[in-house]
Amino acid sequence: MKTLVAASFVTAVATAGLVAVSAPVYSAAPCEDMLKEMRAAKADAKLSDTDMQKVDELEAKAVERCNADDDTRSDKFIAEAMKAMGK
16 A cells, blocks of 8 residues: 555656656747837837847847747847947
8 A cells, every 4th residue: 555655646746747848948028029029129129229229139030030929039139239329
């Protein structure tokens, strides 16, 4: 009886671990939401033409990665754009 209980416990723990490991990992906010925030900041930003061009390029890269469901890279481009805008 003890062996059966122990085996059931081990199976339950292993199954819970497998579920936890196989669960997808999501960023804090979807890249679409981050893009909205960046675009709002961009609309209010007072940037030189050179800086605005850099922000536009970073936004294009972020959109491309976001559309490819690569939120991690998209978020990095957005963070870089926000930094360039002083946000």
